[in-house]
Structures are given as C-alpha cells and as structure tokens.
Amino acid sequence: MATGEPIKALATLPAVYEILAHPRLAALAAKTDHALLVAEIQRRLAQHREALRADGGTPPDADAVAAEVAKIVEGWFEPRLKPVINLTGTLLHTNLGRAPLSEAAVAAMTAASGTVNLEYDLGRGKRGDRDTLIEELLCRLSGAEAATIVNNNAAAVYLTLNTLADRKRVAVSRGELVEIGDSFRIPDIVKKSGCKLMEVGTTNRTHPADYQRALEEGATVLLKVHASNYRIQGFTHEVSLVELVALGRKHNVPVVTDLGSGAFVDMRRWGLAGEPTVQESVAAGADVVTFSGDKLLGGPQAGLIAGRVEAIKRIKRNPMKRALRCDKLILAALEATLRAYLSPATIEQSLPAYRLIGRPLAEIERLMQDVLPPIERWAAGRAGVAVEPGRSQVGSGSLPDQTLETRIIALTPLRGSPETLAQALRELRPPVIGRVHGGKVLLDLRGLPDAQPLIEALAAAARP
Known part of the structure; x- marks a missing residue:
C-alpha cells in the first residue's frame, strides 16, 4: 500500500453509530446492555485499525463489522456448559462431569432452587445445621457414628488433616502418595493443610513396623490413601486398614483413610474387583473416612467425611468448614443420590452411572x-x-x-x-x-x- 493509503483506509472504516444502527444488531440491542454492545463494536473496529496499519488491505464495511459483532454477542447468550x-x-x-445425575437428583435440585429450610429447624422454629439434611441418612448407609459434607474430596482430606494434625506429623506410605489428576498430589494437600508429611516404607512395600517407627518419631495421624487410579503389582506389601487401626488404637492416634471413589456397593457384582466400600472402611474402625460424591457414589461433586463422632465434631468446628461447605443444590442432589442406596438391589435402575x-x-x-x-x-x-x-x-x-x-x-x-x-x-x-x-x-x-x-x-x- 502506498504512503498515505493506510490513513485513507482507516478513514473509510464505519463509525460506531453506523454499526450500532445496523439491522443485524437490532434484536441484540434490545436485550444487551448498551455500554457492552458499544464496547464490543469499538473492540472490533480497533482490531481492524491495527490490521490495516500492519498489513493494509481493504477495510470492512458496516455490514461485515455488524456481522462480526453479532456473532460474538450472540455467543454471550449461549451457555458455555453444554450437554455432550x-x-x-x-x-x-472427569473432564465431562464425572457421574451423570439421576432423575431424582435433578428433580431435588429443581425443588431446592427456591426458598428452603437449608439451615432452619422446622420443628423448633430456630436456626438449624445444614449437615443434618444428610448426616442421618449417610450414617445409616455407612455405619458411621457421624458425618459432614464439603465441596469435594480434596477439601475433605484437607479439612480432616488440618483439624486433626495442624502443625503436626502425618504418616503415609510412599506407595500411597498419589496424584489425583491435574497435578493435585496428596503430599501437596497434606502440606497445605498445615501438616508435616512423614513418608514411611517404600513405593512397593510398607510394613506395620514402618508406621510404628513413625509413631515413635512423633506421628499424630496415620493416613491411608486408596490407590484408586493406579496399581502396584509384583513384589509388594501394604498394611491393611484393620492393621493400621489396631496400631492407631494402641497409641491413641487417629487413623484417616481417603477412599477417593467412595463405593457403597460391592463392584464384584459387575465383575469389577479391588474397590473397598465405605461400609468396610467404617467397620474396620477408621476414625475418619473421606470420599467423593461424583465418582462411584454416582452423585454431584462433594466431599463426604464419615467416621467416629469425636473426630467429626472437631472437623465441624474447624473455621474452614464454612469456606468449604456445600450449597443447597448440591445437598439436595446428594440426598436424593444417597436415598438410592436404601435399595441397592435396584441401583442400576436408579443411578445412571450404574446403568452404564x-x-x-x-x-x-x-x-x-x-x-x-x-x-x-x-x-x-x-x-x-x-x-x-x-x-x-x-x-x-x-x-x-x-x-x-x-x-x-x-x-x-x-x-x-x-x-x-x-x-x-x-x-x-x-x-x-x-x-x-x-x-x-x-x-x-x-x-x-x-x-x-x-x-x-x-x-x-x-x-x-
């Protein structure tokens, strides 16, 4: 382009008012904030000015710019979260939302979208506790003495360790220092919870004596993490939860187990072996069991914490519990999902995850x-x-x-x-x-x- 031609080209770009008055934008102008629409027109015109200064070319007319702006603004009204x-x-x-929700869970969320008794005791007519909406049912199904809920399982592990071992030592097998996706690692969660990580045993073999030494060196919590996303095979040994609980009881040290997936039914029913259930972990005597709501439980994203009443009471009193709590919609969907386990024989009919x-x-x-x-x-x-x-x-x-x-x-x-x-x-x-x-x-x-x-x-x- 010859000298002076870029300036002429810039001068021929349509004005903001011309594009704003274009028929292509009439319907959008009626439902879009005026300032936002003008800002988008100005942004598009600025991009064209920059391109003309850099490379020359033919400037777009009002029709072309209006079409560009319309395409962008129409996209503002389309949900970014789409069914696939x-x-x-x-x-x-994980990238596609994990467990699909049941019809009952969706209906419960819809019913809870208005004004509900989230933290209101209808019997007493006074302030209540949102945990009570879920706790009784969760304890009945799991066998736990008490329970609470936060927004995901990483939060459940964080809150539990921060409550039980802040600035103290937590012992965990090297073979259980898992990465749970997108570079979120158990060692990082332990450290962020304010605890000092004590690695015991080796990657493939850990024995009760390794935990015993950790207790002698000051461990105040024994943490067992279910290796839910990988397997170590061959020359291996791990300490069972029952053994770990016995060791913890002997030294008056709480045992926490992170199940991750949180199965409430025996997966061998579908030919799938090796997944411990929540009920088994509670029955083994763990002080705290944590697991996800949107994996094998088949519900919404949540972190469920179940176990002995003394430990759960302390966790509930942690100030961070408020920062990590679930809202009314998640609690509604979670309650509906848990109710499906009142009839485990029909779980394939009630929960889409098990239907698949x-x-x-x-x-x-x-x-x-x-x-x-x-x-x-x-x-x-x-x-x-x-x-x-x-x-x-x-x-x-x-x-x-x-x-x-x-x-x-x-x-x-x-x-x-x-x-x-x-x-x-x-x-x-x-x-x-x-x-x-x-x-x-x-x-x-x-x-x-x-x-x-x-x-x-x-x-x-x-x-x-």
Missing part, C-alpha cells in the same frame, strides 16, 4: 444396530466404518486395572487426520466426544445412555 455425548470409553470422565456400568453386552449390541446406519450415512465420503470389540473403563480414578466388555464403532478417515474427524464430531449438536487411537476415531457405545440424541445430531448435520 460421551463415547470416549471412560464412563465417569451394569448394562449387558446384548443391550449394547442392540444399541449399535440402531446407531450404525446413521453413523454410516454421516461418515459417507469421509470415513470408513467398522464395528470392533472393545473394553470400557469406569474412570475418575476408579478401578484402573478393571474394564468392561463393549462394542466400538471405529471411524477410519478417508482423507485428513483422525483429529479432524474427531473435531467434526465435536461440532455436532450436541457434541459427540470420541477417542482418537491408532489412526481411528473410536466411539464406545457402553457410554451412550440413549440412541436418539446421537441419531438426531447426525441427522441435523446432514440437513442443509
């Missing part, structure tokens, strides 16, 4: 027959389609070495990369999330609750 179809093969996917875990292969194959034709139509010209046997995992750090038989629809791109094909699936409405592996996009059907949303998403993409 999880076909990754990880049933309780427990569905028979024959049902998955029938589902495959329903979705295969529309997938083939969508993939025509862009991918080859094949059905393959596969294995699903529970996910969210649960049962890492256990899998469930499934059926997979494998898409092999005819052109481009599998990543591009996966992106096209994510652009469907609702987005379909598969897994890229071995040059293919794999769609695991165990995680598909219902065929119809997928069929409709594929059909909508085919319409002009």
Whole structure:
C-alpha cells in the first residue's frame, strides 16, 4: 500500500453509530446492555485499525463489522456448559462431569432452587445445621457414628488433616502418595493443610513396623490413601486398614483413610474387583473416612467425611468448614443420590452411572444396530466404518486395572487426520466426544445412555 493509503483506509472504516444502527444488531440491542454492545463494536473496529496499519488491505464495511459483532454477542447468550455425548470409553470422565445425575437428583435440585429450610429447624422454629439434611441418612448407609459434607474430596482430606494434625506429623506410605489428576498430589494437600508429611516404607512395600517407627518419631495421624487410579503389582506389601487401626488404637492416634471413589456397593457384582466400600472402611474402625460424591457414589461433586463422632465434631468446628461447605443444590442432589442406596438391589435402575456400568453386552449390541446406519450415512465420503470389540473403563480414578466388555464403532478417515474427524464430531449438536487411537476415531457405545440424541445430531448435520 502506498504512503498515505493506510490513513485513507482507516478513514473509510464505519463509525460506531453506523454499526450500532445496523439491522443485524437490532434484536441484540434490545436485550444487551448498551455500554457492552458499544464496547464490543469499538473492540472490533480497533482490531481492524491495527490490521490495516500492519498489513493494509481493504477495510470492512458496516455490514461485515455488524456481522462480526453479532456473532460474538450472540455467543454471550449461549451457555458455555453444554450437554455432550460421551463415547470416549471412560464412563465417569472427569473432564465431562464425572457421574451423570439421576432423575431424582435433578428433580431435588429443581425443588431446592427456591426458598428452603437449608439451615432452619422446622420443628423448633430456630436456626438449624445444614449437615443434618444428610448426616442421618449417610450414617445409616455407612455405619458411621457421624458425618459432614464439603465441596469435594480434596477439601475433605484437607479439612480432616488440618483439624486433626495442624502443625503436626502425618504418616503415609510412599506407595500411597498419589496424584489425583491435574497435578493435585496428596503430599501437596497434606502440606497445605498445615501438616508435616512423614513418608514411611517404600513405593512397593510398607510394613506395620514402618508406621510404628513413625509413631515413635512423633506421628499424630496415620493416613491411608486408596490407590484408586493406579496399581502396584509384583513384589509388594501394604498394611491393611484393620492393621493400621489396631496400631492407631494402641497409641491413641487417629487413623484417616481417603477412599477417593467412595463405593457403597460391592463392584464384584459387575465383575469389577479391588474397590473397598465405605461400609468396610467404617467397620474396620477408621476414625475418619473421606470420599467423593461424583465418582462411584454416582452423585454431584462433594466431599463426604464419615467416621467416629469425636473426630467429626472437631472437623465441624474447624473455621474452614464454612469456606468449604456445600450449597443447597448440591445437598439436595446428594440426598436424593444417597436415598438410592436404601435399595441397592435396584441401583442400576436408579443411578445412571450404574446403568452404564451394569448394562449387558446384548443391550449394547442392540444399541449399535440402531446407531450404525446413521453413523454410516454421516461418515459417507469421509470415513470408513467398522464395528470392533472393545473394553470400557469406569474412570475418575476408579478401578484402573478393571474394564468392561463393549462394542466400538471405529471411524477410519478417508482423507485428513483422525483429529479432524474427531473435531467434526465435536461440532455436532450436541457434541459427540470420541477417542482418537491408532489412526481411528473410536466411539464406545457402553457410554451412550440413549440412541436418539446421537441419531438426531447426525441427522441435523446432514440437513442443509
């Protein structure tokens, strides 16, 4: 561009008032704060000025800028949190919200969205305690003497250790110093809770004598962390919770166990072994048991703390409890989820997580027959389609070495990369999330609750 031409180009950019008056923005102007809309127009014009100064070119007219602004502002009114179809093969996917909520939990949240007796005792007509909404039911199901709830399991571990061992020593096996995702590590949580970490034993072998030495050196809490997201195999030994409790009782030192996943039913029912239940840990005598609400419990994100009444009373009195407490919607969903365990025989019908875990292969194959034709139509010209046997995992750090038989629809791109094909699936409405592996996009059907949303998403993409 010749000298002086950038200035001329800048002068031809439309004015703010021209774009603001454009018909394309009329409907948006009626429902958007005027100052916010003007600021967005100014931002877009500033970007065009910068581009013209740097590279020249033809300045956009009012139609073009109005269309750009409209696209951005329309996006403001769209929720960022969107329903997706999880076909990754990880049933309780941390990045996709973990356990899907039951109909009862959703209904309870809706009912609790108005004015409720969150901290009001209806019988006495006085201030109450929100823990009482959950505590009795949680204790009945787990066998614990008392219980409380915070906003996630990391908070539960933090609050427990901060209460029982602030500025004191906590002993934990080196084989249990787990990382629980996104670089959140047990040693960091122990230290942030104000405790001094004492590592005992080795990565693969820890014995009662290792904890005994830690007690002689000043340990005031014995912490056992369930290795829920990995397994150490081979030449190994760990101290059982029963052994650890006996040692703690002998020295009058509390024992805390972090279960992580928080199963209330025996997973061997579905051919999955190795997951301790909350009831077993309470019965073993642990002073405090902590676990998540949105993993194998099948409910909302929460950290549940159950155990002996003396320890739970101290935890409830910790000033940080208020900072970590749950709101009325989480408590409502959690109560509805826990009620499902009053009838564990029907848990597959009441909780979606167990519906996915427990569905028979024959049902998955029938589902495959329903979705295969529309997938083939969508993939025509862009991918080859094949059905393959596969294995699903529970996910969210649960049962890492256990899998469930499934059926997979494998898409092999005819052109481009599998990543591009996966992106096209994510652009469907609702987005379909598969897994890229071995040059293919794999769609695991165990995680598909219902065929119809997928069929409709594929059909909508085919319409002009």
